[in-house]
Amino acid sequence: MTLLARIEGPATPAQLTTALTTAVTRTLPALNRRRALLREQNQARELRRMQEEAYTNSLAADRAREQAERQALAEQSRQAALEAQRTQTQELTARNKEQWRLWKAADLRKRGIIDMKSEIGKTARVAIRLSGGERIVQIFPGEWSVSEVYAFVECYDLLFPSPISGITLRSAADTTVVGDFEKPERYEHEFGFRLVMPVVKKTIESGGMLIKEESELWPSGNIVVEQLDESDSEESEDEEDR
Numbered sequence: 001m002t003l004l005a006r007i008e009g010p011a012t013p014a015q016l017t018t019a020l021t022t023a024v025t026r027t028l029p030a031l032n033r034r035r036a037l038l039r040e041q042n043q044a045r046e047l048r049r050m051q052e053e054a055y056t057n058s059l060a061a062d063r064a065r066e067q068a069e070r071q072a073l074a075e076q077s078r079q080a081a082l083e084a085q086r087t088q089t090q091e092l093t094a095r096n097k098e099q100w101r102l103w104k105a106a107d108l109r110k111r112g113i114i115d116m117k118s119e120i121g122k123t124a125r126v127a128i129r130l131s132g133g134e135r136i137v138q139i140f141p142g143e144w145s146v147s148e149v150y151a152f153v154e155c156y157d158l159l160f161p162s163p164i165s166g167i168t169l170r171s172a173a174d175t176t177v178v179g180d181f182e183k184p185e186r187y188e189h190e191f192g193f194r195l196v197m198p199v200v201k202k203t204i205e206s207g208g209m210l211i212k213e214e215s216e217l218w219p220s221g222n223i224v225v226e227q228l229d230e231s232d233s234e235e236s237e238d239e240e241d242r
Contacts, residue, residue, distance in 0.1 A: 103181040105155035142212030
């Protein structure tokens with residue numbers, strides 16, 4: 001607080017007005033300077049506030065951007081790890097599948113599938129049309145399970161390689177298995193096809209049922225190999241889940 005003027009003693013209205021006018025005229029420049037200084041201070045304060053706010057917002061944006069970049073990099077790393085794991089799993093599955101096929105083909109050969117003789121009441125004569133269009137006829141013991149028919153189809157190219165496919169398990173004149181093959185551990189083989197009846201659309205399920213217990217195969221049968229697509233595999237998996 002500042003005293004700008006003092007009026008003492010009795011005064012007429014004109015004297016009071018003159019004194020007040022003189023005081024205002026004398027102090028107005030100082031008041032104006034003070035008001036200007038206050039405006040400058042307020043403006044400077046507001047400018048600092050705006051600058052600090054802008055800096056805070058910029059800092060928050062930088063942190064958010066850095067966090068988003070870190071999250072993106074982490075997600076990329078996670079996806080890369082998943083893809084690497086998926087590729088590794090696919091490669092392992094492919095190796096296990098091929099090892100299983102080699103093992104099963106050798107097993108079928110040792111059990112006499114190549115030169116199987118027909119015996120009434122003991123074997124079944126099954127005509128099979130492969131997915132490539134080739135039609136074959138094979139003799140199966142009735143005591144074998146239906147899954148062995150699936151395995152025979154799965155390993156057919158190994159049991160009877162074409163002249164242009166090279167030699168895998170045997171040559172045209174050789175009847176011995178080349179190499180010892182072991183069944184892969186912790187691997188459950190899944191067939192990528194199904195065996196169906198050509199006329200009445202019926203699937204012969206792969207399982208533990210004996211061939212002689214399957215009326216569509218015993219004592220003779222005529223089946224077609226149908227390759228499964230992804231939708232069929234997904235439906236099969238859904239049914240197993242249910």
